[in-house]
Amino acid sequence: MSNGLTQLTSAEIKQKISHQKLFGVDDLFEYLFDFCKICLTANESQIDDFSHYDLTPSVFLYGVPNTGKTTLCYSLFYKLKQEVTNEINFCYLDVGRMLDPSLGQSSRNLEDIFDELKSKCKNGSSVFLLLDELDTFCMSRSKTQEHDAIRRAMTTLMLELDQLHPGKDQKILIFGITNVPELIDTAVVRRFSLKKEMQPKLNLDSFKEYLNYLGSKIKYCPSSEILEKLYNIYQERQLTAGDVKTLYKEIYIDFLCKKLEQSLIEQRVLELFEKGFSTCEHLVRTREELSK
Structure with a gap:
């Protein structure tokens, strides 16, 4: 669609999440699912109650990169499709196609x-x-x-969010997501009913389950001693679940290209955990550079 709106089928969504298992966000996922379900199935009495609190079916989801925000949205939609209503469509806004240098065109889009x-x-x-x-x-x-x-488009979005209310004839769920919430205009943020941070924190048991899941293709499962070392590094460096997956991706590539023997996997895992890319560390360095 030329205005920037793109629709994905449930089959396309299923494909996107088929190998994107989420860890450490179960409580957030269930909370958001329940919120969406209530918005989609509310009766007239509940809709009146929503108006009392100016509650709209909108969520502002934020957090550092590589934490699974987009995957969470895909997974929420798919569960809603399976368990709440089959008559729900998934759309996303392609901002690059929506924005237009022509006067007022972005707003009209x-x-x-x-x-x-x-x-x-x-x-x-x-x-x-x-x-x-x-x-x-x-x-x-x-x-x-x-x-x-951009200014006009932002103003239009705020107006549309103001008009967004649950109702039997207008069931639109809106999820706005960003990696840099501090840069978003406050007037936009406050128009979302829910503001939730995506900050997966794995406990030791969840961390073990996650590493076993990631290591299944390379047949590597860390010992209890190594697991504790890795978990300590994970906490100290504030690695995200996405960071950990990226480290294992590199190990898998090494393994696939026959540059890593099975006996050396553990050493390589430790090395990457200690020196590999950390989203949080990168953000800290970037912000320090920008503040100079």
């Missing part, structure tokens, strides 16, 4: 997108809309001299 979403909700259908990388066009006005097209 966004208006067209929401009109299209509302039309999809007729006859009992509903929509799950993902606004990925929200910071691309909702950066705080105090942080940047934004392009007029």
Whole structure:
């Protein structure tokens, strides 16, 4: 669609999450699932109660990169499709295609997108809309001299969020996600009913389960002693679950290219945990550079 709205089928979503198992976010996932379910199945009395609190079916999901925010949204949609209503569509906004340098066109594109979403909700259908990388066009006005097209688009989004209310004829769930919440304009953030941080924290048992899952293809399961060492490094370096998966990805490539013997896997795992990429450490260095 030329305005930037893209729809994915449930089969495409299933493919995306088939090898993207989430760890350490069970409580958050269940909480958000219950919230979405209530919004989609609310009766007239509940809808009136929502209005009392200005509650809208919208979630602002934030956290450092590589924590699984997008995968969480895919998984939520798929479970809603399977367990709540088959009449739900998944759409996401391609910001690059939505933004247009022509005067007012970005704003019109966004208006067209929401009109299209509302039309999809007729006859009992509903929509799950993902606004990925929200910071691309909702950066705080105090942080940047934004392009007029971006400013207009942000204003239009705020107006559309203001008009978003649960109802029998308008069942639109909106998830706005970002890696840099501090850069998002406060006026945008406050319009989302829920603000939740995606910060998976694995306890030792979950960490063990995760490493066993990642190591299954290379037939590596750390001993209790090594597991504790790895877990301590995981905590000290504030590695994300995505970071750990990236480390194992490198080990798998080494193994696949026959540059790593089975007997040396443990040594390589320890080396990568100690020296491999850490999203949090990278963010700290980046922010220090930007503050100079």
